Amino acid sequence: MMNTTALHHKITRWFDHHGRDLPWRRPDCSPWGVLVSEVMLQQTPVVRVLPVWTEWMHRWPTPADLAQAPTAEVLRAWGNLGYPRRALRLQSTATALVERFHGTVPADPAQLRSLPGIGDYTAAAVSSFAFGIPETVIDTNIRRVHARLVNGKGLPHTSLTAAEKRLAQQLMPDDTSTANQWNKAVMELGALVCTARSPSCAACPVLSECAWIAAGKPDPDYQPTGQAWHGTDRQLRGAIMGLLRARDSVDRAELRSAVTATGKLGTHRPNDSQWERCVSGLLHDGLIVATKQHLTLP
DNA sequence: AACGCGGGGTA
DNA sequence: TACCCAGCGTT
Numbered sequence: 001m002m003n004t005t006a007l008h009h010k011i012t013r014w015f016d017h018h019g020r021d022l023p024w025r026r027p028d029c030s031p032w033g034v035l036v037s038e039v040m041l042q043q044t045p046v047v048r049v050l051p052v053w054t055e056w057m058h059r060w061p062t063p064a065d066l067a068q069a070p071t072a073e074v075l076r077a078w079g080n081l082g083y084p085r086r087a088l089r090l091q092s093t094a095t096a097l098v099e100r101f102h103g104t105v106p107a108d109p110a111q112l113r114s115l116p117g118i119g120d121y122t123a124a125a126v127s128s129f130a131f132g133i134p135e136t137v138i139d140t141n142i143r144r145v146h147a148r149l150v151n152g153k154g155l156p157h158t159s160l161t162a163a164e165k166r167l168a169q170q171l172m173p174d175d176t177s178t179a180n181q182w183n184k185a186v187m188e189l190g191a192l193v194c195t196a197r198s199p200s201c202a203a204c205p206v207l208s209e210c211a212w213i214a215a216g217k218p219d220p221d222y223q224p225t226g227q228a229w230h231g232t233d234r235q236l237r238g239a240i241m242g243l244l245r246a247r248d249s250v251d252r253a254e255l256r257s258a259v260t261a262t263g264k265l266g267t268h269r270p271n272d273s274q275w276e277r278c279v280s281g282l283l284h285d286g287l288i289v290a291t292k293q294h295l296t297l298p
Numbered sequence: 299a300a301c302g303c304g305g306g307g308t309a
Numbered sequence: 310t311a312c313c314c315a316g317c318g319t320t
Contacts, residue, residue, distance in 0.1 A: 049312090059315040082304030086317085119317050139315045159299060175300070187315060195314060197309070226312050229305085238304050285303095 002150070007206055008173045012250055015185030015207035018192065022046065023054065024129075026185070031130035032097075034059055038122045038129075039090050044081050046191070054106035063288055064103045066094035072297035075287070076245050084241055085285055089117030107131035125183075134179035136168050141190025142183075146171070148194060152211035156198065156221035231268045237277045237287075239264035240295075244288060249296040255279070 023029060024037035036056060056077055060066040066074065078087035090292060093115040096104055106112055107124065124135035126269035138160065146167055147156040156164065161211040173179045192198045201207055201217075212218070229235055239259050243250060250258050256275060259265065270278070279295070282288045289298050 038315065043303090043314055044314055045314050046307080047309080080305060082306085085303070090318085117317065121316060125315065137315085140313090141315065224312070226310095227303090232302095234303055234305090241304085249312075267312090281302095 010205040011185045012181045019188050034130035035126050038125050063094040063097035067098050075297050093118045109135050128180050128183045132180050134176045137183040138168050141187045145186050145190045145194045148212035149210050152215040224268050236270050244297050249294040
């Protein structure tokens, strides 16, 4: 293992000067605000989350506020962040916080992990960022920095390995305050400098320690297979949700023409089975509800 | 371990 | 066009 103390110093110092001033990082942001930001940031970039988070925290500043909100309004406020099941789970988490934690956010990662939509990453992130508990945080940015800096790989493997977890724990500073700064700093380094596509190695504070640089920046071991979009169920589900966010309801007989008229499907024309599969899937997920004649948000 | 799940910005 | 993004839950 390399000299980790030098890495800690260089990367946290870099963060002090170059870290972004994001609202959920400010000292006056509540743990609830941190939790909301982390859920919104699950697979959605910072720039798209910013305006939605700001409006969200204005409307529902505490878990109790969100728990009491109409779910249809919650889904509309979620807007086009994507993966709207996250919004349902966030409201369910708000209810659980009221019922099980007196309306507060627990600091214990195991208790956080028990909440709907809170996985290993989000539990560790909230525990560290909101409460200063030095949990080992591992997100896609941190994995990529570790893969390059320590292992000399172009990108980490698709799935998180036990070896990666051990490495992340070994790299954690012993000092609590430094450990929490390290979590934020490595994540930010991955987001701003050590990016997936075209990293800005000239701006990197640990360029001279980087195993990937030393190895001649080899290409990733594997070929990423991107998600399809055009014609998929996700596209159609998203188009149906987009229509219902803009309307009170839609007549079931007019669903196809109304969704098609939004233009969100491009040239794709779903067949009967795809329409049926997507509508029943949205019903099953609780993202829409059906009366005899209409579909609406919950 | 692999898959389904949104949507938009970027190279 | 393909890839990427502060992942999670299910199979």
